[in-house]
Amino acid sequence: MGENKVKKIFFVASEAQPFFASGGLGDVIGSLPKRILKNAKGEFEVSVILPLYAKLNQAYKNKLIYIGQTTTKLSWRNQYCGIFKYEENGVKYEDATCPFVKKIHNIVANPDNKDGIVLIAGNSVHPEVEGIIGHCSTECHTFKNSEEIDEIYNIVLKKNNKQVFVVAQTTFDTKEWKKCVKKIKKLCTNAKIFDTICNATWARQQEAEDLSQQCDIIVVIGGHHSSNTQKLVQVAAKHTRAVTVETASELRPEWFADVKTAGVTAGASTPSSIIEEVLNSMSAEINDSMSFEEMLNASEEKRVHAGSIVKGIVTSISANEIQVDIGAKQTGFVKLSELTDDSSAKVEDLVKVGDELDLIVEKVMDQDGVIQLSRKKLASRKGMEEIAKAAESGEVVEGDVTEFNKGGVVVNVKGVKVFVPRSQATMRRDEDYTALVGQHVQLVVTECSGRKIVGSINKVTAEQNKAKREEFWANVEVGKTYTGVVKSLTSYGAFVDIGGVDGLCHISELSWNRIKHPSEVVSVGDTIEVYVKDIDTENHKVSLGYKKAEDNPWEQLKNNYPIGSTFHAPVVSLTKFGAFVRILPGVDGLVHISEISNDRVEKVSDALKVGDMVDVKLLDVDFDKKRISLSMKALLNDDAE
Numbered sequence: 001m002g003e004n005k006v007k008k009i010f011f012v013a014s015e016a017q018p019f020f021a022s023g024g025l026g027d028v029i030g031s032l033p034k035r036i037l038k039n040a041k042g043e044f045e046v047s048v049i050l051p052l053y054a055k056l057n058q059a060y061k062n063k064l065i066y067i068g069q070t071t072t073k074l075s076w077r078n079q080y081c082g083i084f085k086y087e088e089n090g091v092k093y094e095d096a097t098c099p100f101v102k103k104i105h106n107i108v109a110n111p112d113n114k115d116g117i118v119l120i121a122g123n124s125v126h127p128e129v130e131g132i133i134g135h136c137s138t139e140c141h142t143f144k145n146s147e148e149i150d151e152i153y154n155i156v157l158k159k160n161n162k163q164v165f166v167v168a169q170t171t172f173d174t175k176e177w178k179k180c181v182k183k184i185k186k187l188c189t190n191a192k193i194f195d196t197i198c199n200a201t202w203a204r205q206q207e208a209e210d211l212s213q214q215c216d217i218i219v220v221i222g223g224h225h226s227s228n229t230q231k232l233v234q235v236a237a238k239h240t241r242a243v244t245v246e247t248a249s250e251l252r253p254e255w256f257a258d259v260k261t262a263g264v265t266a267g268a269s270t271p272s273s274i275i276e277e278v279l280n281s282m283s284a285e286i287n288d289s290m291s292f293e294e295m296l297n298a299s300e301e302k303r304v305h306a307g308s309i310v311k312g313i314v315t316s317i318s319a320n321e322i323q324v325d326i327g328a329k330q331t332g333f334v335k336l337s338e339l340t341d342d343s344s345a346k347v348e349d350l351v352k353v354g355d356e357l358d359l360i361v362e363k364v365m366d367q368d369g370v371i372q373l374s375r376k377k378l379a380s381r382k383g384m385e386e387i388a389k390a391a392e393s394g395e396v397v398e399g400d401v402t403e404f405n406k407g408g409v410v411v412n413v414k415g416v417k418v419f420v421p422r423s424q425a426t427m428r429r430d431e432d433y434t435a436l437v438g439q440h441v442q443l444v445v446t447e448c449s450g451r452k453i454v455g456s457i458n459k460v461t462a463e464q465n466k467a468k469r470e471e472f473w474a475n476v477e478v479g480k481t482y483t484g485v486v487k488s489l490t491s492y493g494a495f496v497d498i499g500g501v502d503g504l505c506h507i508s509e510l511s512w513n514r515i516k517h518p519s520e521v522v523s524v525g526d527t528i529e530v531y532v533k534d535i536d537t538e539n540h541k542v543s544l545g546y547k548k549a550e551d552n553p554w555e556q557l558k559n560n561y562p563i564g565s566t567f568h569a570p571v572v573s574l575t576k577f578g579a580f581v582r583i584l585p586g587v588d589g590l591v592h593i594s595e596i597s598n599d600r601v602e603k604v605s606d607a608l609k610v611g612d613m614v615d616v617k618l619l620d621v622d623f624d625k626k627r628i629s630l631s632m633k634a635l636l637n638d639d640a641e
Helices: 024-040 099-109 127-135 146-155 174-187 199-212 227-237 272-285 292-299 376-393 458-475 553-560 633-640
Strands: 007-012 044-050 065-074 077-088 091-095 117-121 139-143 164-168 191-193 217-221 241-245 262-266 309-317 321-325 331-335 356-365 370-374 396-405 408-413 416-421 440-449 452-456 481-490 493-497 502-506 527-536 541-545 566-575 578-584 587-592 613-622 627-631
Touching: 007 024, 024 044, 099 127, 099 164, 117 127, 117 174, 127 139, 139 146, 146 174, 164 174, 174 191, 199 217, 199 227, 199 262, 217 227, 217 272, 227 241, 227 262, 262 272, 309 331, 331 356, 356 376, 370 376, 376 396, 376 416, 376 440, 408 440, 416 440, 440 458, 452 458, 502 527, 553 578, 553 587, 578 613, 578 627, 587 613, 613 633, 627 633
Parallel strands: 007 044, 044 091, 117 139, 117 164, 164 191, 217 241, 217 262, 331 370, 416 452, 502 541, 587 627
Antiparallel strands: 065 077, 077 091, 309 321, 309 356, 321 331, 356 370, 396 408, 396 440, 408 416, 440 452, 481 493, 481 527, 493 502, 527 541, 566 578, 566 613, 578 587, 613 627
């Protein structure tokens, strides 16, 4: 190296701070390159080469710049290596795995797949596919089209019922992929299919097909042996003449002899410097009639950045995302998860091609030529602004309760999650606050500080109940009926909301039958009709009745069963002086020991036991004291006559 040239130092290590470190090596590799640069005074250029571990912090992953790819001989296979770069404090960190490809590696290497079969859509001799094969934890097969799937099915899959896992090379043709997926679903009902085609690749192919229909020639910039480049050529060649170049020097003047309109596209990983060089060279070959003003306007094409609010026109729809035109050079994408919170929703039910959407830019990926957008986050941002205003003014807002935890419930208000503490969720502490999930509620925002947003349902409910209570106490009277909701149960009765006021329906008022607990008759949340039995205006207490007079078994006895009526009924209890028999629900009569038999009975238990079904005759009823006299002997005598 000459004296004036910068010397390059490469560190190759398995770990380095601040990315990942398990010991002293990580500390050394993290600090030494920085110290060298500090003291080098421009003499050295320092790079650190590291593996891309899955646990790398997402913040660093988002900053990685894709450089290219290569292969390395590893045992019996050629291992794929994607190269990425990240620079911090002057130190260049090189990473050797594409995250899109890494995703595929993780799928096929999953130990849960060991008893299955992996199918890979792609070229078996392509470095990326070779790398995928090398990571497979089980038997695997490759296919390039739907016809080859038939061969694999007849030779391999038809013979067994193993689980099938399907992935695709990131640059696989999207139209052919759809055909293959359709065929696989038909042949293998147990197949798990992972759409691993790179968004950038798909976008470039879509754009190439659209562009090729408007041009006399398409120039594809990229490696001659690149699968990505060849796919672009194949797509463009369906509609027009397509040529490929790696550099500007490969351009031929004769290509543009009678060309009126020329189009240019490039692989997602093609360096921008090469693209610019090709465009500059082409401008010398093509009679460009654009005015200076037109070229200036084109150069000032709309640029966007993360956080920008844009309008997008839906241009195409797939199962998991949509493509939109936002007037920028990059293609915009909105994932299904960024369209709605409804996991069961389908894209085609939410938007149509041609729809205009308000969106927010999440991430601009210039290297990939795509922009990630979100409708959900924009709604959330707008909702956040409205919630902040509501918190300041005390305005009542509305939302849906989506979940609960031990501390309270979460309410979705205009796309923003508002936490409502348990104490602020229900008016009574013994109410089941979890029952709020799925309900549409009103609330006020009591705290709005950064991401901490707290609300209260109680404050709204209390105000609403106050007005209801005033109306209730102004009009209530004994005997008046109300339709109420059971709010809570105790051992002694049920509390019923009858319009902002909770009245107590005592356990004795719930049923004419003897019950041990109110839950035998009603449940929390039940809507029931009650009537006012008593009012304590001073203490604002209301006693309610639920059982109906017409259901009173004593009234039924009076109206329907005259003296002399007979019953076939069970013995419910024994005493020294006789046995009680239940002739109607809630109505027991006494068979005196002297009325059990014509023979003398010394002990009731000698003749009867609880549960016996006996025939009795109604001798007498004292409705005031609710006493009933029954006889078994009378029926015996009647039979004798």
